[in-house]
Amino acid sequence: GQNIDQPTEMTATEGAIVQINCTYQTSGFNGLFWYQQHAGEAPTFLSYNVLDGLEEKGRFSSFLSRSKGYSYLLLKELQMKDSASYLCAVRDSDYKLSFGAGTTVTVRA
Amino acid sequence: GAVVSQHPSWVICKSGTSVKIECRSLDFQATTMFWYRQFPKQSLMLMATSNEGSKATYEQGVEKDKFLINHASLTLSTLTVTSAHPEDSSFYICSARELRWDTGELFFGEGSRLTVL
Numbered sequence: 001g002q003n004i005d006q007p008t009e010m011t012a013t014e015g016a017i018v019q020i021n022c023t024y025q026t027s028g029f030n031g032l033f034w035y036q037q038h039a040g041e042a043p044t045f046l047s048y049n050v051l052d053g054l055e056e057k058g059r060f061s062s063f064l065s066r067s068k069g070y071s072y073l074l075l076k077e078l079q080m081k082d083s084a085s086y087l088c089a090v091r092d093s094d095y096k097l098s099f100g101a102g103t104t105v106t107v108r109a
Numbered sequence: 110g111a112v113v114s115q116h117p118s119w120v121i122c123k124s125g126t127s128v129k130i131e132c133r134s135l136d137f138q139a140t141t142m143f144w145y146r147q148f149p150k151q152s153l154m155l156m157a158t159s160n161e162g163s164k165a166t167y168e169q170g171v172e173k174d175k176f177l178i179n180h181a182s183l184t185l186s187t188l189t190v191t192s193a194h195p196e197d198s199s200f201y202i203c204s205a206r207e208l209r210w211d212t213g214e215l216f217f218g219e220g221s222r223l224t225v226l
Contacts, residue, residue, distance in 0.1 A: 025161075027154075033214060034196055040220075040222070041219070041220065042202050042217040042218060042220045043153070043202075043217050043220050044217075045214050045215075045216075048214055052208065060146075086155070087152060088170075094142070094158075095206060096143070096155060097143070097155070097204075098155065099145075099152040099153045100152060101151065101152045102152050
């Protein structure tokens with residue numbers, strides 16, 4: 001099974017940088033995903049890490065350390081539209097995805 | 110990215126009735142689809158894995174007789190909530206994996222919000 005932990009809430013100012021940490025314990029690691037979910041909507045894919053290191057994708061970057069069971073999502077140049085829940089998800093060898101509880105990010109002007 | 114469509118988006122039903130939710134992969138074939146449930150302010154919980162042409166695999170604690178899953182074709186999976194009760198009110202989301210994408214990321218349907226009165 002999977003045990004995935006991430007902070008419940010974070011607040012930041014428009015234009016700032018936010019780092020959302022995620023730690024996990026898993027049996028059969030096969031990739032870590034970050035999804036964004038606005039209230040009442042389905043999740044949308046942000047990033048994917050399967051090897052150690054940093055993946056950069058525009059204003060969003062994601063880092064993975066498999067030995068530490070640790071990942072973070074970095075949001076740069078925050079915009080008001082970035083206010084959402086960010087879900088850390090771990091995939092196992094059966095391609096099943098288990099989600100963390102999500103981190104609600106509130107961006108203030 | 111790949112497109113997954115879910116219908117209906119909203120459904121309100123009386124306690125004791127059954128509700129069917131459809132999940133379609135529009136531009137790819139999905140041998141496997143996943144059904145999730147999300148209660149307010151909680152994360153997505155995997156309910157079952159839907160396999161085309163065979164029985165679904167249910168997660169621990171999910172009643173297979175209550176949540177009937179049928180995956181009759183490579184582009185359609187259905188979830189039927191039988192004899193629904195107010196505690197079944199939730200946001201149900203399906204997803205599918207598009208094998209052409211190297212990441213193997215899941216693409217999600219729009220979700221179906223079920224309210225049982």
